[in-house]
Amino acid sequence: MKKYTEIADINSIPEIIKEAIQLKSNPFQFEALGKHRTLVMLFFNSSLRTRLSTEKAAKNLGMYVTVLNVNDAWNLEYENGAIMNLNTAEHVKEAAQVISQYGDIIAIRAFPTLKDKAKDESEYIINSFIKYATVPIVSMESATAHPLQAMADAMTIEELKTKKRPKVVLTWAPHTKVLPQAVPNSFVKMMQNLDVDFSITHPKGYELNPEITKETPINYNQDEALKDADFVYAKNWCSYSEYGQILSTDNQWMLTKSKLSKAKFMHCLPVRRNVVVEDAVLDSEQSVVIQQANNRTYAAQIVLKKLLENL
Amino acid sequence: MKKYTEIADINSIPEIIKEAIQLKSNPFQFEALGKHRTLVMLFFNSSLRTRLSTEKAAKNLGMYVTVLNVNDAWNLEYENGAIMNLNTAEHVKEAAQVISQYGDIIAIRAFPTLKDKAKDESEYIINSFIKYATVPIVSMESATAHPLQAMADAMTIEELKTKKRPKVVLTWAPHTKVLPQAVPNSFVKMMQNLDVDFSITHPKGYELNPEITKETPINYNQDEALKDADFVYAKNWCSYSEYGQILSTDNQWMLTKSKLSKAKFMHCLPVRRNVVVEDAVLDSEQSVVIQQANNRTYAAQIVLKKLLENL
Amino acid sequence: MKKYTEIADINSIPEIIKEAIQLKSNPFQFEALGKHRTLVMLFFNSSLRTRLSTEKAAKNLGMYVTVLNVNDAWNLEYENGAIMNLNTAEHVKEAAQVISQYGDIIAIRAFPTLKDKAKDESEYIINSFIKYATVPIVSMESATAHPLQAMADAMTIEELKTKKRPKVVLTWAPHTKVLPQAVPNSFVKMMQNLDVDFSITHPKGYELNPEITKETPINYNQDEALKDADFVYAKNWCSYSEYGQILSTDNQWMLTKSKLSKAKFMHCLPVRRNVVVEDAVLDSEQSVVIQQANNRTYAAQIVLKKLLENL
Numbered sequence: 050m051k052k053y054t055e056i057a058d059i060n061s062i063p064e065i066i067k068e069a070i071q072l073k074s075n076p077f078q079f080e081a082l083g084k085h086r087t088l089v090m091l092f093f094n095s096s097l098r099t100r101l102s103t104e105k106a107a108k109n110l111g112m113y114v115t116v117l118n119v120n121d122a123w124n125l126e127y128e129n130g131a132i133m134n135l136n137t138a139e140h141v142k143e144a145a146q147v148i149s150q151y152g153d154i155i156a157i158r159a160f161p162t163l164k165d166k167a168k169d170e171s172e173y174i175i176n177s178f179i180k181y182a183t184v185p186i187v188s189m190e191s192a193t194a195h196p197l198q199a200m201a202d203a204m205t206i207e208e209l210k211t212k213k214r215p216k217v218v219l220t221w222a223p224h225t226k227v228l229p230q231a232v233p234n235s236f237v238k239m240m241q242n243l244d245v246d247f248s249i250t251h252p253k254g255y256e257l258n259p260e261i262t263k264e265t266p267i268n269y270n271q272d273e274a275l276k277d278a279d280f281v282y283a284k285n286w287c288s289y290s291e292y293g294q295i296l297s298t299d300n301q302w303m304l305t306k307s308k309l310s311k312a313k314f315m316h317c318l319p320v321r322r323n324v325v326v327e328d329a330v331l332d333s334e335q336s337v338v339i340q341q342a343n344n345r346t347y348a349a350q351i352v353l354k355k356l357l358e359n360l
Numbered sequence: 361m362k363k364y365t366e367i368a369d370i371n372s373i374p375e376i377i378k379e380a381i382q383l384k385s386n387p388f389q390f391e392a393l394g395k396h397r398t399l400v401m402l403f404f405n406s407s408l409r410t411r412l413s414t415e416k417a418a419k420n421l422g423m424y425v426t427v428l429n430v431n432d433a434w435n436l437e438y439e440n441g442a443i444m445n446l447n448t449a450e451h452v453k454e455a456a457q458v459i460s461q462y463g464d465i466i467a468i469r470a471f472p473t474l475k476d477k478a479k480d481e482s483e484y485i486i487n488s489f490i491k492y493a494t495v496p497i498v499s500m501e502s503a504t505a506h507p508l509q510a511m512a513d514a515m516t517i518e519e520l521k522t523k524k525r526p527k528v529v530l531t532w533a534p535h536t537k538v539l540p541q542a543v544p545n546s547f548v549k550m551m552q553n554l555d556v557d558f559s560i561t562h563p564k565g566y567e568l569n570p571e572i573t574k575e576t577p578i579n580y581n582q583d584e585a586l587k588d589a590d591f592v593y594a595k596n597w598c599s600y601s602e603y604g605q606i607l608s609t610d611n612q613w614m615l616t617k618s619k620l621s622k623a624k625f626m627h628c629l630p631v632r633r634n635v636v637v638e639d640a641v642l643d644s645e646q647s648v649v650i651q652q653a654n655n656r657t658y659a660a661q662i663v664l665k666k667l668l669e670n671l
Numbered sequence: 672m673k674k675y676t677e678i679a680d681i682n683s684i685p686e687i688i689k690e691a692i693q694l695k696s697n698p699f700q701f702e703a704l705g706k707h708r709t710l711v712m713l714f715f716n717s718s719l720r721t722r723l724s725t726e727k728a729a730k731n732l733g734m735y736v737t738v739l740n741v742n743d744a745w746n747l748e749y750e751n752g753a754i755m756n757l758n759t760a761e762h763v764k765e766a767a768q769v770i771s772q773y774g775d776i777i778a779i780r781a782f783p784t785l786k787d788k789a790k791d792e793s794e795y796i797i798n799s800f801i802k803y804a805t806v807p808i809v810s811m812e813s814a815t816a817h818p819l820q821a822m823a824d825a826m827t828i829e830e831l832k833t834k835k836r837p838k839v840v841l842t843w844a845p846h847t848k849v850l851p852q853a854v855p856n857s858f859v860k861m862m863q864n865l866d867v868d869f870s871i872t873h874p875k876g877y878e879l880n881p882e883i884t885k886e887t888p889i890n891y892n893q894d895e896a897l898k899d900a901d902f903v904y905a906k907n908w909c910s911y912s913e914y915g916q917i918l919s920t921d922n923q924w925m926l927t928k929s930k931l932s933k934a935k936f937m938h939c940l941p942v943r944r945n946v947v948v949e950d951a952v953l954d955s956e957q958s959v960v961i962q963q964a965n966n967r968t969y970a971a972q973i974v975l976k977k978l979l980e981n982l
Contacts, residue, residue, distance in 0.1 A: 077396055092432075095432055095433050095434060096432075096433060097428070097433040097434070097450070097455070097458075097459075098458060100428065100433075101400065101426060101428065101459065101462040101463070102462055104426055105398060105424075105426070105462050108398070108424050118432060225445045225446075318450065318454055318458065319434065319449045319450030319454065319455075320450070320451075320454065321444035321445065321448075321449065322437070322442060322443075322444050322451050322453075323441070323442065323443040323444060324443060324444050324445050328441060331453070331454070332453075338454065339454070339457045339458060339461070342454075342457075342458040342461060343458075343461040346461070346462065
């Protein structure tokens, strides 16, 4: 592995998921691997789980970890040829090359604008670092992808499935804020690579990027879609076609215990209780969101391990 | 010890103070104890001493330390059953369980509102973490208590006392801002458990919570109260009965060298010079505030040690 | 070495530069030296390179590192005898003594006001820490000096020079913001101590403090000054005589490839592209700014090493 900013960076998904689960049972076994190696974590946006789990993953591998909230430094410039006489103090060309000398791996969190579709889809922040850095880049959630989350999700399904080919449904859920498509995008891509019966349900107008969903079945009827599901993954996202718009806040789409039947409930967190999903689900044994969050550590750790082995 | 959020969490106070003082003379002797263990420090409020001393304490024990300013993440919800369609993005139920998977001990600083007495006394932040976290919680100052400070204070008195039962006086002092009762509350509880001649002095209206002060003598005349004191602990706090009010800024209550006579001067810091206490005191040999601050490290370290031994 | 806040703190500059270059080839050789030692890094101002390189330097030496953005704590008071009834919560007398108990070395970044010349030249922040701290102080850029940068600059010249006595020119360059004189001040002092043919060029009115430039030649004609230069160091600074003023934004002073001829291009970064220097320079082999930034790690490391050896 040379970088991990999208699902396609993984050679063999089933294999890496098994390795991640093995790592979880003995997290310190590769502590020598990261000796004298530094992970620089750059946050352009806020974080709780990602910050703590990725930091823990790196330390489990014996790495030094440095966390920098980029807002504590200054604005970076991304345009080629820019005359930098305004609000940007340093070009990403310099920043990426310089930071590559202080870290052996650079992890980056950078959210989308959700206003400028072309800009968001260009992934200009993470792609600039990929282009100019001289060390591997890890996405801690970019404008359009959250591959570490998808890895943790896949681990959780692998750990908990009770049949060879479980039925997994990704369902849109209501929310009061405009949220990115990064998590569903990466989850969809991950599921397309696993031996699961996978489908998506959401109100009309909430279709994800069709280049991502491809042949994955979409059902606009949530009740039908959830029927006999083994895993239900709930997540809000804003409209992709009417980019950044909230088309519905219909709380009929909120996940409830009765809708779930016997399915396990998944969510990447943070989750708004009684908006996205009712308390009765989260407080029940069917919720596996805490286990998902725990797997974030080992998802990050297997990625860092693969990258370290390649340095 | 299962947690350390109040003085009552300690079984034997004199014993733990002695152990803390021993630790100070050889801080790295238990470095193996914290190996592969992580302390997550969550700051809802600003910190200097607590941040640096607690981090140092954990590293002295060989722990990994992760510091998260919660304001760099997002607002947490504390209400049961809340419909989270406003400004809170994650319920403490999830947050506490999730963070428990990334840290072996969670330390929390969360100040009171000083406006809503019932809310402050509920200690809803730290108590929510105690309730939902699956690892031990340490208070780095909560709405109504600062038990690590009180431990450092007790160590300082133990180290410096020249008689078996020294006279210790807690005196209110003026200040320009509305300050919490956390430090005096914990100091009072700590003194009630030591072999000291303890009393409190403050202007009328500044009585601390009577459930805390209990039988401890209160004298409204500072001069009388300070007479023949061995240790004078100065601290401002706002009114408890007229909750959050400043009833007096009378600088006659400022501590001066002449008032102290031969007593040692104590304060938890930060201290406003020439408002709470005059320069002549802080710049004299009688001030032990720097030693108190140093003891913060070993107070935190003995607490972390006890918690690690119990994991 | 007892501290490192100005070039004059170094006994033998050529020797320490050689040692720093040696360190670079084997950065972990003195890892035992920093064991159980803590570097406390205090940031009063934003940082990227300095933060990451100094942290890395300390870890290369086996030290613990603690980073505190002072703005996450509170305002410090620096005036002797101040009645602290306004916006400052703690006097530097206490802060410096207290932090000295949590760190074995304290590194500080504190920028000038660029409004009050006397205040800036007093270096009240860093000098207060030097005065009251009981451990060595390292400047990570103060109001008037950036000695770690100058050390990295000198290393870079030593590594790249192709003649015994290279011609080095410091040139002012345009910028849209009011910038400090710290970097040029320290660079001038450093060059005055090396075997280089050193001169300065800038528009009239941009003379640096004459107590610093002393006998160093100043040429107001950039073209003439740059002729046959081996190293051209570009940097903007505001006027010293008309303190804090921008007297010129003349982009004729911008560095271009043709102006450079065969000289190496140096800059401390961050650099505004096409304002200070054109893309063609930074994107060419003649630019050594990335190497300079890398040397920041080893500049910091040799300083920390000298200080640790003296503890």
